[in-house]
Amino acid sequence: MLAYINHICQQLLLKKWFFIGVPIKTIICNIIKRGAILEFKHVPVLLNECIEGLNINPDGIYVDGTIGGAGHSRKIIEKLSKNGLLIGIDRDNEALEAVKKHLEPYTNYKLIHGNHDDIKEILSELNIEKVDGILLDLGVSSYQLDEKERGFSYNSDNLLDMRMDQTQKLSALEVVNEYSEEELAKIIYEYGEERFSKQIARNICIERKNKKITTTKMLSEIIEKSKPYSKDGHPAKRTFQAIRIEVNNEIKPLYDTVIQSIECLKEGGRLCIITFHSLEDRAVKDAYIEAQGKCTCPKDLPYCVCNYKSLGQIINKKPIEASEEELKLNSRAKSAKLRIFERREKASNTK
Numbered sequence: 001m002l003a004y005i006n007h008i009c010q011q012l013l014l015k016k017w018f019f020i021g022v023p024i025k026t027i028i029c030n031i032i033k034r035g036a037i038l039e040f041k042h043v044p045v046l047l048n049e050c051i052e053g054l055n056i057n058p059d060g061i062y063v064d065g066t067i068g069g070a071g072h073s074r075k076i077i078e079k080l081s082k083n084g085l086l087i088g089i090d091r092d093n094e095a096l097e098a099v100k101k102h103l104e105p106y107t108n109y110k111l112i113h114g115n116h117d118d119i120k121e122i123l124s125e126l127n128i129e130k131v132d133g134i135l136l137d138l139g140v141s142s143y144q145l146d147e148k149e150r151g152f153s154y155n156s157d158n159l160l161d162m163r164m165d166q167t168q169k170l171s172a173l174e175v176v177n178e179y180s181e182e183e184l185a186k187i188i189y190e191y192g193e194e195r196f197s198k199q200i201a202r203n204i205c206i207e208r209k210n211k212k213i214t215t216t217k218m219l220s221e222i223i224e225k226s227k228p229y230s231k232d233g234h235p236a237k238r239t240f241q242a243i244r245i246e247v248n249n250e251i252k253p254l255y256d257t258v259i260q261s262i263e264c265l266k267e268g269g270r271l272c273i274i275t276f277h278s279l280e281d282r283a284v285k286d287a288y289i290e291a292q293g294k295c296t297c298p299k300d301l302p303y304c305v306c307n308y309k310s311l312g313q314i315i316n317k318k319p320i321e322a323s324e325e326e327l328k329l330n331s332r333a334k335s336a337k338l339r340i341f342e343r344r345e346k347a348s349n350t351k
């Protein structure tokens with residue numbers, strides 16, 4: 001939408017006109033952006049499964065750590081009584097602006113611009129120690145991907161950016177132009193599972209010696225030149241995903257965030273996490289297994305003497321995936337995996 005408006009503005013040559021020092025294009029874009037907030041589009045993935053998984057107590061406190069377009073949050077808040085509270089966290093201010101519209105006419109919610117990796121700190125600032133449920137729907141929203149000016153998309157020609165939090169310093173511009181060839185190859189291989197990572201990293205470094213790589217189109221063209229044609233979607237898809245994951249530090253803190261989130265739950269409280277990438281799913285699975293703990297006593301002992309630590313119980317051993325019906329309506333749900341954990345105090349001597 002904004003890219004389209006931009007295009008029209010450029011056609012009208014408005015970009016060369018200024019009003020009290022501000023380009024007319026920026027003024028028009030900002031006005032339309034406010035309107036476009038109403039159009040923040042994101043179809044929630046595994047919606048019913050998450051709501052069931054959270055097992056909502058109408059008077060409880062729930063955290064949506066990735067509120068985005070409030071698709072899940074709206075369903076949560078519909079289930080809450082006036083005594084219940086929803087806390088919505090997002091690192092994207094544009095998302096939070098849109099949420100206010102999406103959650104009309106409800107008032108029993110608080111919005112926090114922040115990172116769910118700091119969930120304990122965020123709750124403590126709200127004077128809340130424990131909550132009844134937490135939802136994390138990881139990754140980017142369709143809105144962020146579609147909003148071409150955010151620089152996530154290989155299908156456009158915009159400044160390289162890819163920051164979910166636009167107040168953050170590190171952007172794709174620095175990653176692409178300042179990381180070493182080895183670092184780039186590692187990121188592209190690990191986060192993008194891209195077979196041609198080394199060639200892509202090498203060509204990025206060669207090209208940037210001549211000219212700084214500033215746009216999504218420049219990067220996309222270098223990637224296209226670095227690998228043979230394949231039917232596996234757009235050639236730049238994997239590399240763009242990898243750079244986005246690096247810019248937004250999506251994987252490294254995840255294991256600790258999961259443990260921290262479980263520690264923030266009341267007895268019987270549930271944590272639901274949707275992942276879209278094998279590395280995310282691995283981190284969540286490993287953290288759940290660690291949090292559940294394991295009795296190491298000999299099998300024939302009737303009670304536990306090893307006194308293993310446990311924070312609760314994994315609810316579904318296998319991740320829940322989207323149904324055929326959902327996949328027909330939303331292709332984004334294809335790689336989604338939902339894992340649920342329930343907080344339980346371990347009774348001493350339980351095996």
Ligand SMILES: C[S@@+](CC[C@H](N)C(=O)[O-])C[C@H]1O[C@@H](n2cnc3c(N)ncnc32)[C@H](O)[C@@H]1O
Pocket residue numbers: 042043044045065066067068069070071072073089090091092095114115116117137138139140141142164
């Ligand atoms: C997949 S979308 C969530 C969509 C939402 N569940 C819905 O149905 O509309 C992910 C959102 O989480 C935000 N996000 C990603 N990582 C985050 C983090 N570490 N802390 C806070 N927000 C994050 C993104 O900015 C994005 O808006």
